Amino acid sequence: MRFAVPIFPGSNCDWDCINGVEDVLGEEVQPVWHQTSNLDGFDAVILPGGFSYGDYLRAGALARYSPVMESVVNAANEGKLVIGICNGFQILQEAGLLPGALMQNDHLQFRCDFTTLRVENNQTSFTNQYKLGETIEIPIAHGQGNFTCDPSTLKELQANNQILFRYAGTNPNGSLDQIAGIMNRNGNVLGMMPHPERAIVDWMGSADGTRLFTSMLQAWKENQGAA
């Protein structure tokens, strides 16, 4: 399985994601500069966290028009697995691949801490190695993770089981319906504020993030077997 990790000016979790794929899965992973416009040959894309373009205008707004994003949108439309973490989630929303928006945290503070998440759907390409309702420890580090969307979009997300992770403890940012991570209707695009790549070995404080990577590999293998 081949992963691409696009790097924008201001990304800062790119190598954590690359190391995450290598250490957890031992699969092939390549950093891809944001000027690249061809992602053919990759099976999955991880949009890393950070502060692309310094969060100028709005978080993720300028990265959305980087050349690489056209091929990320194409990859998503082809059914390839795409995950956006933190700033990557913001970019996916700006690109229209996921609904809603991430506003400034309701308490105005940047929050860097461990959060407890509840796995709300384990029948997905990103969560099949978790148990339904399981609580996991994954760190966050953001100032703008306050998920919002209009009431009809929220109803759709709930009705279609697109909310994969909710904050199980204190809501760290004011997110609507305690939302920490959502996927698209097709089930191949995930956006989440917490950082699974920062929780892959016990000395990090938690290794609960590993199973997000192994879930993706499992889904890809099943898909290969079916094809």
Add this chain to the structure above:
Amino acid sequence: MLKAIIFITLKESVLDPQGVAVKNSLHTMGYQTVADVRIGKRLEVVLDTMDLQKAEEDIRIMCEKLLSNPVMENFTFEIEEVDESAICSSNLSGI
């Protein structure tokens, strides 16, 4: 040349935590009459054209696709004629 002055504001339904924090500070300063504060953005976009109708169309699309986020923001703009002295930003290299 034409200059578009664009105002981007949070939708009324969206909580503005920055505005609330500023309101609280104004109260601390003694301005108890302050009932509400909302924070927005003002952008100036200078266009090298005199075609007002095309400029309005372009600015509207720029606002819809990049300058504002329709999920949480509204925009308004006005366009005025300007001369070249309106261009004041230095030419930073592109990133």
